[in-house]
Amino acid sequence: MKKGFQKPILFFLFLCSLQMWGQTKTVTGEVVDSEGIPIPGVNIIVKNTTNGTDTDFDGKFSIQIPDNDKTTLVFSSIGYTKQEIAIKNQNFISVILSTSVEGLDEVVVVGYGNQKKRNLTGAVASINTEILDSRPITDVARGLQGVTPGLTITSPSGQIGENPTIKLRGNVGTLGTGGGAQPLILVDNVEIPSLQSINPEDIDEISVLKDAASTSIYGARGAWGVILITTKKGSRNKAPSITYSNNFSWATPTNTPKVAPAADGAEMAFAAVNRRIPSLQSYGVVGMRIDQLAIEKMREWEQLYGGQDLGMEMVEGRDYEIRDGNLFFYRSWEPRKLFVEKWAPQQKHDLSLSGGSEKTNYYLGLGYLDQGGVYKTNPDEYQRYNVNLSVNSSVNDWIDIRAKVLHSNSTTTEPFKFGSATYDAWYYTTRWPAFYPYGTIDGKSFRNHISEVEQAKMNENNYSLSRLNLGTTLKPIKDLSINFDFTHDRVEEHEKQVGGTLYAYNFWAQGADFSYVPYSSAAYDRVQYNSDWSRRNTAKAFLNYDKEIDDHKFKLTFGGDLEKYEYWYHYSQRRELLNPDQGELALATGDQFVGGDRDKWNTLGFFGRVNYAYKDKLLLEVNARYDGSSRLSSDKKWGYFPSVSAGYILTEESFMESLDPALSFLKLRGSYGSVGNQNTYLSSIYRIMSSSSSGWLINGGNQLTVGTPGALPSSLTWETITTLDIGLDAKFFNNKLGLTFDWYKRTVSDMHSSGVTLPSTYGTSSPRRNYGEMQTNGWELALDFKHQFKNDLRINATATLSDFTEKITKYANTTKSIYSNYEGRVLGEIWGYETDRFFSEADFNTDGSYAAGVPNQDLYETTSWFNYGAGDIKYKDINGDGVIDYGSNTVGDSGDMKVIGNSTPRYQYGIQIGADWKGFDFSMFMQGVGKRDFWANGPVFIPGFRYGEGWYDHQLDYWTPENTNAYYPRPNDQQQSNSSMNFLPQTKYLLDMSYLRMKNITFGYSFPKSITNKMNVNRLRLYASGENLFEISGVQIPVDPEVDYTNAGTNDTSTFGRVYPFRRSFSFGLQLSL
């Protein structure tokens, strides 16, 4: 540094400090609301500085400010309108903050920009992230269930580490492509494959864009709505703040089916199978025999030893017997007790550091989650680490740069599955009758799933997401900003599976010959690595320009985006491990297998938007997007999707003033627009010959073959999704009560579907065309209420309710089978019979034929042994023709069948109630589905589905001549069918899956400032909460009302209800900020 410059600089610094040093004063005051009640915790900042303080419990404050005429204080608090007060020469000020028109001035994130809530014209919901607070939830999606109307979030089982399904405004969406109405989920404007990888604590804001007008700026990717999530980034001029929070929780299973007592179950089984084979004396199932004597012995055992702790060792004569070389078991077991931990622990720790100077703001979030599974031995576990780092800095007064790093790493461990994922340990926990042996003989166990889990090595699945975002905003002139953002995103998933060889008394194959032998297939003696990884590069460039000319406000957005996606999958397997404890590819000697997949697509789009507001009461927005995708026929890769929306704030008109404050705000809005759906099946575009194993071995090699190419497709273009949305937002009673309502009609036109029904002679399915049409009609309602009592008690409540139906309005199908898609079909509909009652003796003549006037059910007696009799189901003869039949199974000729229900969830709702008083807070959240029907499958649902396997407690109430008022008909061997004999789809047994669930109750206490200040702590809150505490449901069988076929379970729907259980949990934790 040259000497000559030193002096002036020093002098300048001196002047500055002198100015600050010499002219400060202390201002005190209090802040109250419009009713004179003090408001604690109001943030007070000296304008344009970082200097600030908060009000205490009595609304009092004290602050040092520069003593000049220009100092202005800014008072802000959530729920109140921000107020700026010039201090001038006052030393004490009293400030009245008025409650803000709740949320209306709040800024909501929309596509490529922000918008004031009051000026929104599309259907956009912003989610209060407080709902995620204090809950032992592992991912955002589960936390959003019931929060926003229109969003349907379901999980088919309680499996840990698994993504729930998220749908927006619909369930199926379109018949043309897979995936259903799944919205695009963007975190910081870039798609994220799994919400599990985002720590709920890092989330700043969530918006849900529902209608075409709001999503069309995302073009083809936003066909089914968009969920926009922005992560925290710290704020400018804020002292560093450290927060720490934790949560410890314990979970226990909700409803799961219970296997019937041994003797009762076997009795039902006999009654069932003897109808098919009257001569059957004894039946066998996997090496066990059951006869009448065995049933007596089971009863005897129950009387003598039931409830006693006999240890694991099984005693011949008491617990089992070998008669005529056959193996009989008498002792009852409760595999769930042996296998399942009553309480599974979970813990969560989150630490963040955030703050900012005048030029820079930063946020660092660290998260740790450890969720324990419920197995007693070799328990499954889910662990996750999150890092989120964000830095924003102004280089000069017109260049901002930002960088963001997001990393999430999770590990799921679970025991190796000796069998398919369809039949996991959960399935087996309730698969067998109660007498299935879980004990030991000479300390060694029988073949059962518990010993399989005990012998299993642990699979390890590691999932990681890393994302780097670099961006800049240039503001060369006032009101213009130009943004460039580049995001590189990599997802890696690596799994290691090590099998082995299972040992047990394999009585399935060897019956009474007790030799302890290996019984698992040699194919499981293996190590396998599965890896998939993807790269996503996204570049976005857009500019925003705001212009205000008198009463006219304009806002322009224009830009483009580019996305490149690539995906790889690879697995390698080698058999015959040298040492199962060291399962590695290099340490195996047997056959080797490899396989893989590859995928790649690119999209490119240009978009523009104009917002116009006249006097802030007439609002108009026009969007357009020109979108290209590599996923469509080469000559039709581009699509143009315009949309328009408008709003009218009536309360801005003078003629409405008289209604104030009863009606403090009213906005009517409407939108109309279309978006494309690019999720086309490749087979619709190309004559694909996909490769597969032929199942034909030559010298140990499974010969590769390729499929027959499909029909030559006509040139396909986008499916177009057009949404008409009409809504209103209103605030009543001085903004205490708010209401938002939307009605919408969404039409999928040009739906990829067969254009024509072709005869079988064609030899393949008809080529896809842009032919079909589907409509979703729905409405959404949200209410919120807020009130503060004089005694400081504050309450708030929100309620949401929504509904939709999906209907096919155009479809080529001339036969119109009731089991196929046809024009007029309401999706989810269930065809079946109306149940009349049980047959009685009087319904039959002595020769077994139907008595006069009793409709004939011969059609369902086709199997040679099943004839309806007393105690069986009598269906209603709806068309009165004296015969129960299905006509030709077509619409218009469906005999006595009709639509008896619908599996689409209807009237989904959520209710949240909260209160706080002098540091105590309480909140309660309920969520439910008003109507949903389901015709399930499998033994839990249908008694006698497989007579030899487990029957269940709830099935004991069956018809006998002595118990004619039973719930279930006379036992019968249903032969694995959910659509025959006594269990044709019908009204009586149709499951009512509606429910109301107490999702969460939380009690918390925040220590007052007087205490926390002494501890040098800004805020300290302790809380306890319960999740999924109870539910009220109409479901007739002991399953969780949300249970569904899992992904693996769809391979065999008889697994219904026997899946990883949903869980209730109790938790406590603390939140601390320094």
Add this chain to the structure above:
Amino acid sequence: MKVTNKLVLLFLCIIAFVGCEDDLLDVPPQDLLVDETYWTSEGNVKAFAFGFYSGYFTGYGSGYTWGNYFSGQSLNDDFAATNPANFTQQVPTSGGGWSFAWVRKANIFIDRVQTVPMEQEAINHWSGIGRFFRALEYHDLTSRFGDVPYFDKELSEEDNETLYKKRDERTFVMDKVLADLQFAAENVRASVDDNGLEVNKYVVLAYMSRIMLYEGTWQKYHENNTTKASEYLAAAKWAAQEVINSGNYSLGNYREVFNSLSLASNPETILYKEYEAGLITHALNSYNNKEPQTGLSKDAINSYLSNDGLPIALSPLYQGDQGIDNVMTDRDPRIYETLVSNELRINGIAANHSTTAIATHKFLNETIKDDPEGSSNLNPTDAPIIRYGEVLMNYAEAAAEIATLGGASLTQNDLDVSINTLRDRPGINLPHLEISGNSPAIGGVAYDDPNRDPTVPSLLWEIRRERRIELMMEGFRLDDLKRWKKLDYVDMVENPDINQGAWIVKADYPTANLTNLTLTEGDEGYIIPASAAASLRVFDDPRVYLSPIPLDQITLYKDQGVVLEQNPGW
């Protein structure tokens, strides 16, 4: 402002530059092949052809399914089930086997092969393979439905005239099948990379003998079309003769064809399906060992000759059928290879009981039966797909039928190269079947089975018996009865023998509870597996010789103003 202009310009440039990158959106599927680029080498052609194998060469199936073996054609007079399979009762709404997907696959294959860059010889070979599979499919379709529309190319969705074509005459279709088979027999290579595991000329010939025998006898018994019958039977005989003359195949141990871990060196299998632990396994071995099974009927057991070559009604060696030892004394040794001959497995006593107490072990490999791979669905024994033994039977029957139609008469040599070769098989050694005039003879003495169906000539009766025994539980019986127009054999009311099993006396099993076991005479007698009168199958309508056409197809045709005729009686 200058800076601003530059920035806006830069922004627009970037956007425009990206927009011009046209290739960006040209991303063909990465790991999928498409029709336009697939047909480039003989290796690719071969890979496509393996796609037919799973459809036609099911063997013992995989997992818990099995192919036509054992219970594959359970509706017959061999298989005595508790709940017997019944004829189709109703016209199906859709499906019902009326599918042309395999025809389309074969037609696409034949079409694409023509332009693949390879030698003409290779083009001919693979054309032959394609036409062979098309022939198999059309044989399946005609045997099921009779007249069917014939297509020899892939259809276009706009070509309504062809799509809604009327059913072609059965003989028209079968002439095409014959032409395909002849082409295949001439052009398919005699030796391929893996003989026994890939279709070669002899696989084609073996199938040709089966298919043409079916159609020849159908034409004779159902259509009275002597000309076509003779033509098809001649083709069957010729094809079988070609296989015999090749000298490539011979007979070894009977049961080893069905229970070997490897059929690679088995001299009898013309085509077999390989199974391997951990890759593809089946459950038939387990079913023959561990599980309760459906047993063989008394009628089937009685059809086995005594080991003097005479029917049991004539043989002095026959000990009657009371007790397993008596049943199994001095019989055609194939009975020991097929059935468990030292014990009855009675329902209520044995866990792995049989409905008739007579259990099958034809498909059981004793060495692995207690190992994990012998149980559940982990069985690795190889399955024969088509074997020399069947070809010999096809030869014998074709030759005998040709004689009844005024063609060359059946000679002793015809029997010696076929049936008597089977009887000379190691471990069988049954006396030769001889011709004495028009009658069968043993040791120079003519005989006539008193239990013979009087409408079947005595020599043909013996040939059909030989076929039933040789191919027992291999999934031929229903097809055989259909083409002979003998479905009345499966009527359980008319033929109580087919619903009876072993003869037992309940008092012989004092400790067992057999109260529910139904016997012909109360506490003793033959076991009646299907005891409920309602479950008895009757044959009262000849319509079941052909399957019904599904209703939706008839409606679709009707909408186009075309009549798709239903089969008679449906």
